[in-house]
Structures are given as C-alpha cells and as structure tokens.
Amino acid sequence: MLKQFIERPVLSTVISIILLLLGALSVFQLPITLFPDIAPPSVQVTASYPGANAEVVARSVANPIEEAVNGVENMTYMTSNSSNDGSMTLSIFFKQGSDPDNAAVNVQNRVSKAMSQLPQEVVQAGISTQKVQNSMIMFMGLSSTDPKQYDELFLQNYLKINVIPQIQRIPGVAQAQVFGARDYSMRVWLKPDRLADNNLSPQEVLAAIKNSNLEAAPGRLGQGSKETYEYILKYKGKLNQNTDYENIVIKSNNDGSFLRLKDVARVEFGSYSYTASNRVDGKPVAGFAILQTAGSNSNEIITEIEKQVEQMKTTLPKGVEPIIMYNSKDFLDASIHQVVETLVIAFILVFIVVYIFLQDFRSTLIPAIAVPVAIIGTFFFLNLFGFSINMLTLFALVLAIGIVVDDAIVVVEAVHSKMEHTGLPVDQATRESMSEISGAIISITLVMSAVFVPVGFMQGPAGVFYRQFAFTLAIAILISAVNALTLSPALCALLLNDPQGEHGHEKKGFGARFFNAFNVAFNNMTKKYIYSLKFLIKNKWVGVGGLALITLITIFLINKAPTGFIPTEDQGFVLFAVNTPPGSSLERTHKATAQIDKIINGEESTKHLWVADGLNFISNANASPYAAGFIKLKDIDKRGAMSDPDQIAAILTGKVSQVKDASTFFFN
Template sequence: MVEKLISFSLKNRMFVLLVATFLFGWGIYSVQQNPIDAIPDLSENQVIVFTEWMGRSPQLIEDQVTYPLVSNLQGIPKVKNIRASSMFGMSFVYVIFEDAVDPYWARTRVVERLNFAQRLLPQNAVPTLGPDGTGVGHIFWYHLETNTMDLGEQRALQDWYIKFALQTVPGVAEVASFGGFEKQYQLVLDPLKMQYYNVSMDQVMKAVQANNNDVGGRKFEMSDRSYIIRGLGYLQNSTDIEEIALKNYNSVPVKVRDIGSVQMGGDLRLGIFDADGKGEVVGGIVVMRSGENANKVIQGVQQKMQEIQKGLPEGVRFKTSYDRSELIEKAIASVKGTLLEEMLVVSLIVLLFLFHGRSALIILIQLPISVAIGFVLLQAFGISSNIMSLTGIALAIGVVVDDGIVMVENAYRSISERQQELDTNQ
C-alpha cells in the first residue's frame, strides 16, 4: 500500500502539490475561524436558574423555592444531573445537560418548565436564567479610577451607563457589576408613632408603591386642538416620599414624615471589592458567551471602552484588572517561536549532514502543512486554540521533525545506493 502511494505521488506530482496547497489554505482559514482562548473550557454543559427572595433564611429558601424548582425541573430530556444550593435570600439550581446538547435548546426547555413551576413559588420569588456563559467565561475585569465621585455615584454610573454599553459588544453574555453601593431610598419608621396613628407597615408599603406611578387620561379637545391628559406621579426626591399621605387621623392627613424619616442609603452588601489593598473600587466582569472567540470579544470590549470613555465624567477612567488576551497572545507567540526555531534548526542540520538543499526544503514545507492540518482537525472537532492544544501542537512539531529527518535521510541514502549500483553496472 505504501509503495503504491509513493508510486502514485511520484507519477502525479502536480496533484500532490495541489492537495498540499489546498490543505495549507484550509489550515489558514481554520486558524482564522477557530476560537482562541487561554485555557480549555472543561466546564459542564449547564443552565443556571437563579431566584432571589431577599430577607429569607436559607432553610426557608430551601423549602419554598429550591425544592419546588428541583422537583419540577427533573424529567427534562437529556439531563444528567440537577444540583442546587440555598443561601440567605438566594437560590441557585444547576441543571447539567449532556455534552452534545445545544446550550440554547437546553435553555429553552428549562424556560418551559419554569413557566409551570412559577405557580408553586411565593409571589415575590421570580426565577431567572443565568447568562449563557461557561465556567471560564470571565475574560475581562475592569474597575473605575476617580477622585471626584463616591462609591455610590460610581456604582450608578456602572449600572446605568457602562454596563448597558458593554453588553452590546458581540459575544458578551453579561457584564456583572461589583463594588460600591447601590443607591436606594430608605424609610426609617418610628414604631411608636405608627402605633399612635394606627398605621401598619403594609399600609406604608402600598401607599409608597401607589404614589410612584404615572397614569394616563383621555384626549381633551379645545379650540380645534387636541390635548393628551396624563398624571405625572413618579417620585423625584426624598421630599416627595415624605409628603405621601397614608390615612386621615381626626380629619388630618397622616404623611410619611409624620411617622418616620426618609434618607438616601445603600443596599445591603455581602462583600466588598478591594484593588491592591488601596481601598474599595467599582467595576465590572465581562462574561463571554459560550463558544465565542475570547480574543475577538476582548478586542471588541476594549474598543467599546474607548468609545465609552468619551462620555464619562471628567476625571473618571477605566483601569484593567484582568485581561486574558495577554495570556492568549503569549501562548500564540510561543507556538510561532517554536515553529520558526525548529524549522531553522532542522534545515541547518539537514544541510550540514546531507549537503542537499532539496532535502532541507522538503522538511521546511512539511512542517507548516502539518501544523495547518492540525488546526483543520481542531476546527472540525470543535476544539478551541488554547494553551493545551497549542502546547500539543508545539510538542508534535518535534515528532514531525524527527520523522522528517529520518525519512529524508533514509530516502536520500536509498537513492544514493541505487545510483551507485546503476553507475557500477554501467
């Protein structure tokens, strides 16, 4: 079989060159299309269901949220396992699917079950799906540097401007904010005054919710013109909240300020984010969508950050905390350097020992084509270019070089011996 293949190749040299050129071009195309990342994605194919029910104990979360969800999510096709954890005010359910399952098909099936399971949960507990990322999807971290804004203002800038802008970058599944304080209006109520005016906590909550709303009216026509009537009732500041009427007490309206005070504060925090031991900072974590090219996504995020920088307040700038593209570029540079070094060393060895330029050229052509075929196979099997796969290619280059030297030297020796026999016979 080998003799027939060698004979066919010798008789059809142009065909062999065309096949080699085609494989090399296909390899270049695969390199451009193959996702590039620093580390291999070995995480399981999972869908995360997150439910928030603040103020409840882990045991209550487990009984009324986690258990009903796990019970109803069982039986989904192609599910390997379901895991769950409950903590203060939050529930996490991890639905593990088989590796061959399309992640978006899996998310669709989970949503179908959640629509049915929703009726079993408490009224204020609404389950949501986590981002369509993976365990290694945190590809870029950043924080804000400024001397003119407090942590609350920085968090508001992050949540209402920067986050929404970065989520438009192709390949980004989510931008998770961290650090700072989430601003909120806090009502500090006096229980003695509430008892005196006979006002309950539920009355206060319903009154505040009802008074924070815009209502629509009818169309009013006057002097051949039409006017749309609407009531503007959204709360603008703490004074508006203090003026909300709760009930009448001896024909006198009881307002929020009569039973307590309103202040601007921060939401409950379960941790802080510190940068290099110099103090708290506010920033975000960019989560990549599953199956995307990490290097391209990071480049898109960096370009978008340059555009966002123009709209930030004076004195506010981005500071990169973690950038995986640096590790990716170093891994690629290492493979390129290994390939060039081995090609140079092998060609010199062949030239020194054989003194034959065509023999060295054969090995030089063989190396890039072998690497190109390797990337074709990576693309075909859906394996990303990462440290593990690139290191494997770099190690395989040495094996290819050794085989090439042995084969070329053996062929050169056989041809020389055959040539000597022909010269002797003549």
C-alpha cells in the first residue's frame, strides 16, 4: 500500500493539496470566539406584577411557575428572583449538550399550564420565555452632552425605538439587553386626601381609567340602506395626552357635575419605572449589552455593528452620541494576533533547528511541508466537529508545530541512514525504510494521541473547556502521521540526493564551516552525555536521589503556585458592585455611588465610568439598595504606574472603603 504513494508521488501530493484546500476554506467558515462556551444551556422566564412587593410576587407569581416548570426534560436546577419593583426572573439550567431551542419550547409549554393560576395583571403584562445567551461581545449606549434637553428617559426610549431594532436585525445578534429600561408611560399620582373626601378607592380610579382607555371598532353608517353616502366611524382609541387623562370622568356628583381624574390626582408623562438610573462619566446614558448566537462569528457581528453605529451618528439628535464601553473584538484580535505571531515564530524556529541538524535544505523541506499540511488541514476537522477558532485551539496548533514534524523527520533520517549504510538509490532506500519504520510511526501516533484524547472526554466545565484543545492537538498529530506515511516518502524519493552522486564533492563556504563547527561541538556534547550516563549507571543512588529531589521540589512548587480555572487576562476593564443598607432608597444609593464616582474618576487609569444605580449585578434585577459599575481603562501604556487590572481593583477597594454608607466589591 505504501509503495503506491512512493511510486505515485502525484497521488500523495493531491491528497495533501485537497486537505490544504479543505482546511483553507474552513478557516473562513469557522466562528471566532475567545474561549469555548462552557456555560450550560439555560432558559429565562420573566414576569411582572405591577405594584406588588417581592413577597407577593414570590407567592403569587414565582411559586406557581416554579411548580409547573420543575422537572422539565434535562433540567438540572433552577433559581428565581423576586423584586420589590414587581418583577420576577426564573432561570432554568439544563444538562450540558441539551438543545437550547427545545429547552425553551418545553419551558414555554410548562409556563402555559400555570397561566390560569397567575393574577390577571401578570397575564395581561405578558410572560417572556427565552433561551439565555452567555456570550456578551459588546457593551455600548447613548449618552447625552445636554442632560437638560435629553435626559435618561428620552435616551432609553430613543434607544428602544430607533437603535435596538437595527442592532437586532444584524445576523448573529441574539439579544440586545437594556440595563434599567425606562419605557414611556402616563404616571397618575393619586392624592389620598382628595380620594378620602370623595369616598373613592384607588381601584375605582383604576377602573375608570381602563373603561375610558379602550381600543374599539365602532363600524359604519349607511350600509344596506338607500343613503347616498356611507360613513366610516372613527374612535379616538387609547389616550396619549396628559389632558386626555386629566379629563377622564371618575364619577358624577349629586349636583350633576363630574369628578374628573385631575381633581383627585396629578397626571404626568414620565417613566413606567423609577427603580434604576444610569450614567456614564456623570452624564445620563442608556446602556445595553449585545449577545451573540451560538456558533456565530463575533468579529463579523461587531464589524457590522460598528457600521450601524457610524450610520447612526448622522441621524442622532444633536447632543446625543454613542459610546462603546466594551468591545470584545479589540481584545480578541490582539490575542489571536499574538497567537498567530507565535505560530509563525514557532514554524521558523522549527525550520531552523531541523535545518541545523539535517544540514541539507532538501531534507529540511520535507518535514517543513508537513507543518502547513497538518496545521491547515486541522481546520477542516474543526469545522466538521463544530469547533471554533479560539485561544485554546490556536494554542493547540502552536504546540502541534513541534510535534507534527517528528514523524517526517523520522522518515527523512531513516532514508538518509539507509542510503549511507547500504548505498541503495534513493527510491529503493525509501521503500525499504518505510517497510521498517511504518509500524513505529503508527505506534508513535497512537501513543501521542492517547495522551491528549482522554482530556476531551473529561466531565464537567473543565472537560467542555479543554475538549477542543485536546481534539485539535490529536487531529493535527493524526494528520501528520498520514502525511508521514504518504507525502513524506514520496518527497524523499523526489527530493533527496543520491549519496553516490555527491561523492567527492566537498562543500565549502561559510555554511560548511558552520556545520563542521556545530558537528564538532555536538559530538563533544554527546561524548559528555555518554560519560554522564556511564557515571549514573555506576552510581545509581545519584540518579535516584536526583529524581527524588526534583520530585520534592516539583510538589513544593505546585502547592505554592496559585490555582485557577484559566489565567486572568487584561481585557481593559474593571467591574464593581455596590451594596447599601437594606431598604435604602434609590436616592440614598445614588449619593453613595456619587462619592465612589469621584474616587474612581480621580484614578489616572480610568477612561470611562458607567454606573447603574438600582442594578443588582448578581441577579441582574433592579433593586434600589444595589448598584453596579463598569470601569473602562485607558490603553495599557497610558495607565501610569499601576497598569494591571487586579492591582487597580485592589487600590480602588482600599480607597472606596472610606464611603461609609456602601460596601463596594471590585473584580476583573
């Protein structure tokens, strides 16, 4: 079988070229992410009970939905959060590998069964069920340079009406999640004393508003009659002006006059909710996070979003400007650029080392060709298995460069040795060499694969995280073995020189002198190595003692080394969460975060600071005693003496401790 590849080098070449082409095409189809997605599939159910406190929401909304959803197929656990603003969030987590779309459908079916047990106000407000996307690729917003003209209420609604729909139309965007949304609404502030004077309850006022605020189809006049004209009746429909609401009749008095809404309440056009407030660098802002769908290319999505932002700038009101707080493309591009640079450097170093030892350009070319065939060909299988281009797969390819040349070097060395010791012509020497070493190449490949493949079958988050690393490396090794059994022997038969043809031609020049000096030095080192081996063989206790000492030192260093799931990296931001005393109002929380603002903005490393009063970072719910913040750092060369995000977080932790009315936690 192997003789056919030696005798038909075109066949071997075509196989490698096909593999290269498939790999090259797959590079442009593979999604690009920072790390593999390890978060288990999850579905989120959200509901709202206007006016209810957290206890009422938990009892009347959360409990019925939890009982209905509990036990849904492939579910592992669920958590719920009920807030005093009337909102309820239920997160259901599923086994790794579950289809998130099917999970969302199954949860929706369970929620539908619980609808009859929920308060009518909750059903009317609507219950949302959606799969959760965990990969945030961008965090941006609209800020106002003129807060008096464009406040947060305007920004939030301009964002919802004009910006979010455009962003969500971009392929690959799963969700645009707005923080602290403030929807336009008509606020009715009741006057308790006026209600008491007129013997009214809030429910009666609410009923009057509902009865006067209807959509209706009044029909037509003149149909089926002898009238000349037909009239279509128009109904004003739902009210949209303050005066319309103010003139709603609540009841008629005994004297024939009417009691109107403006007599017992103050009506204003404002926000549906005042449970959160956002600002960036002290100015109002409407912020939102952009999440990508699974398997999409984040770089392509961000490029399209940036185009939309540039177009948006021409239509934004004067005094409103977009601000980008976080862009994963910048960090991802820099990280991938560094890894690709390392990949190229590794290839060059491998080529130089192989050339120094083989001391023949043609011989070096054979294992050098094995590298791109194995590396680029691996991308085809990454695409086939649904993997992505991420830091782990690229690191695996960097490591693979030094491994995939081994098999090709074994082939070249075996052919050289056969020609030197037997004097056979290159084609015959290649055939005999391959018959001797093919079994060794296969066994080496199986052993190397057996080291990495089991990592891909580990359970839990670590197994999911490192699966792509292990399989990428194993695939590259397997391709290199196929290459060593097909292309490398064919190239040996074509490229290697017959030693009989080179006989009597002594090489001269700088290269020859360098290689002669290298061979002398290497031979001397080999002699010293052999002498050391003889010494260790005679004095076995020295070798055993040295091994024991190295083992003890290794164990000591392992225990001293810090541990973690993955190394922390500088992505150019620091997060923080603020807790104020339980029951604190939004105004009290704002006063505390205003002091924190001054401290953070005083740091040399701070570029932008976004703060959301009333946002709980942990539950992602609105609650007035909490606040969250996002610090965008300057470029690393402009941060001053302290450039590491962990160091910056530690310094800020110490400085904000002087704010007595808040507990602040910084993390990277």
